[in-house]
Amino acid sequence: MKGECKKLRKKASAYLDQEISGVEKDKIDKHLTVCPDCLTFFNSLKNVWESVERGLASTPQFNAIEARRKFWSSIDQKETSKAFLPSPLRFSRAFLTILILFIALPIGFLLGSIFSSTIIEKSESTTGEVISTETLQDPADFYSFIKNPSSDYLEGMTISLGDLNNSNGTNSNNSSERRILQ
């Protein structure tokens, strides 16, 4: 194929759709009078174009009134379902409140247990009495105490049992009460 033919065939679509300038159109018209191959090509494309119309011309008829009724019906349904939903603002407030309760409180407890300077443990003695020991900086102290609960050892300790007794539901008038293994 000659260069000129190739160049003009690229404009075939625009030529058929009259989307080219007058100058270009004249050029193509002139070429088609002297080039039978290009003339065949252009005519073939034109026939294809007419075939497209034949192929898709039979578009079904659609009922616009029925479609409009269906459209508004779907809008009404969506509006109705929205009415049962809480307002976004209320929902967000409730959600935030629940979020705070379920997340912040456990975090608070966790932080409290980590940073607390008081570890209170209970164990039952063999006589059944409850022993409360106070801050044991070293767990080994507790075991030392159990093995040898001397008064010297106890004097080194400060005890605040008020909270523990209260939390156990027992009354204690003396917040510094000690109960030791007998």
Place this chain on the structure above:
Amino acid sequence: MNPLEKITDQDTELMLRVKAGDSEAFSILFEKYYQKVVSLCWRYIQNTELAQDAAQEVFLKIFNTAKKYRPTASFSTYIYRITVNHCLNELREKRRHPTISLDYEANNINQDDSSLLESLPSENQSPREIAIKKEIQTEIRKAISELPEKQRMAIILKRFDNLSYEKIGETMGCSVGAVDSLLQRARYTLLKKLKKNFREGIF
């Protein structure tokens, strides 16, 4: 003023009323554009039920985004743009998750589909000629359905809505040169697919 421009202005005004909350204005636009929108969908999707669903979704989209509407183009260009994008995206999505066959459907065209015959000359034609023409239409539609998405859309917008290259470009979001290229390639592809029928002089 160009009568077409006046109509376009009226449609833009109606849409601005919709933006202000006037549902009656939307009903007017709906009835005016429904056939165009659903026909475009049908020619592209080639399935009646899907085309109707697609058209409903287009109008829903326009209605739901009315508050954001800005008349940067004529209303007809605006609605066509939404329709085209919906068809291109919808089909792409359905290709990923097909629920029905999207290939050119013999299941879309019944053997006794009277709508096909309506466009055929019925007088002085033998049953054999009618059958041949029906087969030709089926082949043409099959060939069109096999075109790449954008080429198919460009063909439909040009052939049936007779939009200019510039309008097609606005609608499809591409340049005039790109539109020319799409149409050129589409026509050439169709020519190759239907070449046999052309050689036999059927077309």
